[in-house]
Amino acid sequence: MHMLNELLSVPVAAGTLAVAGGGIAFICRKVGKVITSEKVALMGIMGAFVFAAQMVNIPLPGMPGTSGHMVGAVLLAIILGPHAAAIAITSVVMVQCLIFQDGGLLALGCNIINMGLVPCYLGYYVYKLISAGKSGSVRIYVAAMAACLVAIETGAILVPVEALLSGVLSVPFLTFLKTMVAVHLIIGLIEGVITVGVLGYLQQVRGDIFSFGAGGKIRMSKRKVMVTFLIFTVVIGAGLSLLASDKPDGLEWSYADRPDQMDFEPMVSNGDAKIEAVDKFQAEYSPMPDYSIRSSEEVSAAWTSFAGVVGAILTMGFIWGIARIIRSNDKKGFGN
Amino acid sequence: MHHAHIDKFAYQDSPIHRLDSRVKFIVVMVFTFLVISLPVDSFGILFCYAVWPFAILVIGRIPLKFAFKQVLIVSPFILFLALSYPFYERGLVRTEFGPWNFEISLGWVKCFTISGKFTVTVLALIALVSTTKFSNLLSGLGRLGFPKLLVMQLGFLYRYIFVLIDKAQHILMARSSRRMRSLGVKREVKVAASMAGSLLIRSIDSAEKINIAMQARGFSGTWKSVNEQKFRRGDLLFALVCGAFIMALHFIVRPFLI
Numbered sequence: 001m002h003m004l005n006e007l008l009s010v011p012v013a014a015g016t017l018a019v020a021g022g023g024i025a026f027i028c029r030k031v032g033k034v035i036t037s038e039k040v041a042l043m044g045i046m047g048a049f050v051f052a053a054q055m056v057n058i059p060l061p062g063m064p065g066t067s068g069h070m071v072g073a074v075l076l077a078i079i080l081g082p083h084a085a086a087i088a089i090t091s092v093v094m095v096q097c098l099i100f101q102d103g104g105l106l107a108l109g110c111n112i113i114n115m116g117l118v119p120c121y122l123g124y125y126v127y128k129l130i131s132a133g134k135s136g137s138v139r140i141y142v143a144a145m146a147a148c149l150v151a152i153e154t155g156a157i158l159v160p161v162e163a164l165l166s167g168v169l170s171v172p173f174l175t176f177l178k179t180m181v182a183v184h185l186i187i188g189l190i191e192g193v194i195t196v197g198v199l200g201y202l203q204q205v206r207g208d209i210f211s212f213g214a215g216g217k218i219r220m221s222k223r224k225v226m227v228t229f230l231i232f233t234v235v236i237g238a239g240l241s242l243l244a245s246d247k248p249d250g251l252e253w254s255y256a257d258r259p260d261q262m263d264f265e266p267m268v269s270n271g272d273a274k275i276e277a278v279d280k281f282q283a284e285y286s287p288m289p290d291y292s293i294r295s296s297e298e299v300s301a302a303w304t305s306f307a308g309v310v311g312a313i314l315t316m317g318f319i320w321g322i323a324r325i326i327r328s329n330d331k332k333g334f335g336n
Numbered sequence: 337m338h339h340a341h342i343d344k345f346a347y348q349d350s351p352i353h354r355l356d357s358r359v360k361f362i363v364v365m366v367f368t369f370l371v372i373s374l375p376v377d378s379f380g381i382l383f384c385y386a387v388w389p390f391a392i393l394v395i396g397r398i399p400l401k402f403a404f405k406q407v408l409i410v411s412p413f414i415l416f417l418a419l420s421y422p423f424y425e426r427g428l429v430r431t432e433f434g435p436w437n438f439e440i441s442l443g444w445v446k447c448f449t450i451s452g453k454f455t456v457t458v459l460a461l462i463a464l465v466s467t468t469k470f471s472n473l474l475s476g477l478g479r480l481g482f483p484k485l486l487v488m489q490l491g492f493l494y495r496y497i498f499v500l501i502d503k504a505q506h507i508l509m510a511r512s513s514r515r516m517r518s519l520g521v522k523r524e525v526k527v528a529a530s531m532a533g534s535l536l537i538r539s540i541d542s543a544e545k546i547n548i549a550m551q552a553r554g555f556s557g558t559w560k561s562v563n564e565q566k567f568r569r570g571d572l573l574f575a576l577v578c579g580a581f582i583m584a585l586h587f588i589v590r591p592f593l594i
Binding site: 002004005006007008009010013024025028029031032035037038040041042043044045046047048049051052053055056057058059070075079087088090091092094095097098099100101102104105106170171172193194196197198200201202205206306308309311312313315316319320323327 | 343364365368369372373379380381383384386387390391394395397406407409410413414417420421424425433435443446450453454457458461462464465470473483484485486488489490491492493494495496497499500501503504505507508518524525526527528529530531532533534535536537539540542543544546547550551555556589592
């Protein structure tokens with residue numbers, strides 16, 4: 001998930017930019033010393049491969065009409081090694097920001113950390129740790145799966161943490177965190193399955209790219225896939241039920257209870273003691289806005305604010321008009 | 337898909353297009369920092385800030401329809417978040433706006449401000465990349481001190497994204513023309529994995545060919561560009577005007593509106 005400018009405060013944005021920039025500069029220097037020109041082209045193409053691979057989608061089981069795709073950071077880390085993969089994914093994130101405007105310019109630091117540095121290094125070392133250089137089919141399946149899940153979950157957890165540090169969240173932190181974790185469990189699972197599939201394919205077709213020394217084969221057996229799905233369905237189910245029991249849905253709450261208007265009749269009242277307790281808990285939990293201080297200030301600012309908006313719109317109209325006139329003159333003058 | 341669809345406007349010509357990419361990059365960066373640092377109830381001044389990207393887009397002859405369409409395309413996540421604010425912060429705020437005087441919940445104020453900030457910063461980013469050729473932007477970034485390896489990476493990436501996306505589309509078309517029904521989870525995953533795998537192998541093969549071609553042309557590990565950008569008088573003027581505008585907003589207009 002791309003982090004956005006608006007979820008960050010300036011110090012957090014500057015801090016993460018500095019960390020990401022420093023990290024990338026360090027990796028570039030380290031890799032730059034040993035890299036051959038052959039690897040330079042390979043890394044560039046691999047970045048482009050990530051874009052293309054994201055178009056290969058699979059329909060999700062049990063959810064008709066939806067489809068998932070891979071992210072690719074862990075796959076690249078396994079094939080290219082973590083340093084080269086980190087540079088490749090960083091360039092992908094930068095192009096997503098600069099050309100496709102996905103994720104903000106200030107959030108670039110966060111995005112590089114969440115989606116590039118953390119998944120590449122963490123995923124690579126988890127994979128290394130579990131696979132331990134051996135070529136057993138089950139071992140590699142588990143290793144790649146675990147690497148993808150850990151890498152993607154960690155990246156996802158960092159998003160609400162960074163937003164929390166910035167202090168811009170009004171959605172309760174835990175709700176946001178749980179939503180991100182639940183959503184990214186599914187994403188990580190898809191990533192894991194496809195990564196394992198690609199590794200198996202590579203081993204069959206081009207053992208030279210992805211070799212474990214002694215030849216071994218990864219096969220996707222139906223049982224393995226099913227067992228994995230079962231385990232993670234249970235985990236996701238447990239996570240979602242936690243989420244559901246903790247707080248009622250925001251919309252439901254807004255109908256049931258309006259603490260800001262004392263004389264407001266609840267439209268939907270529910271006699272259940274548990275739900276009422278949860279409502280009360282949430283009413284206490286939600287931060288009280290400091291509008292009493294704000295309101296006195298805003299009265300004085302009313303007209304200047306209005307003038308600001310009107311002035312800005314007039315200025316834009318003025319610029320547009322001038323540009324229009326100049327453009328039509330250009331057309332007459334030079335016939336282009 | 338060809339890259340002309342995405343940054344076709346970068347190849348136009350206008351006073352903005354001719355500026356040094358470093359100046360534009362720095363100005364956009366500073367601008368974004370200032371917009372993000374605005375407090376939550378600053379809807380009025382956001383409009384004033386919006387004048388800058390608007391001016392760049394209009395002078396650079398970028399169709400506004402294209403820019404706003406692009407904002408819409410990237411907005412789902414922020415819209416989802418912004419619309420969740422009214423559910424969580426429902427204390428009422430007394431707001432006066434010109435002749436109107438009304439009560440609105442703080443959540444809605446935040447929702448509007450956040451979406452406004454998003455629109456303004458994305459417009460500024462679009463104004464930067466659609467008035468600057470990506471190669472110029474990269475050489476600018478390189479001269480601002482970005483690591484050479486990363487800049488080269490970005491260059492390769494930009495050059496080959498669209499080639500590989502074309503290949504991926506061929507593979508996808510082949511799949512959809514052969515698959516008449518859903519194949520079940522296992523086969524779907526297997527097919528997708530083989531598609532991604534063959535795409536990977538093709539990418540690695542083409543990287544080898546590209547490397548040989550580059551070696552044959554004397555690639556020594558760094559790029560050399562013929563048209564080096566120079567910092568000219570126009571760039572200085574642009575930097576001064578933008579600086580004056582931003583400073584005036586920040587130090588003179590902002591205290592009035594907030």
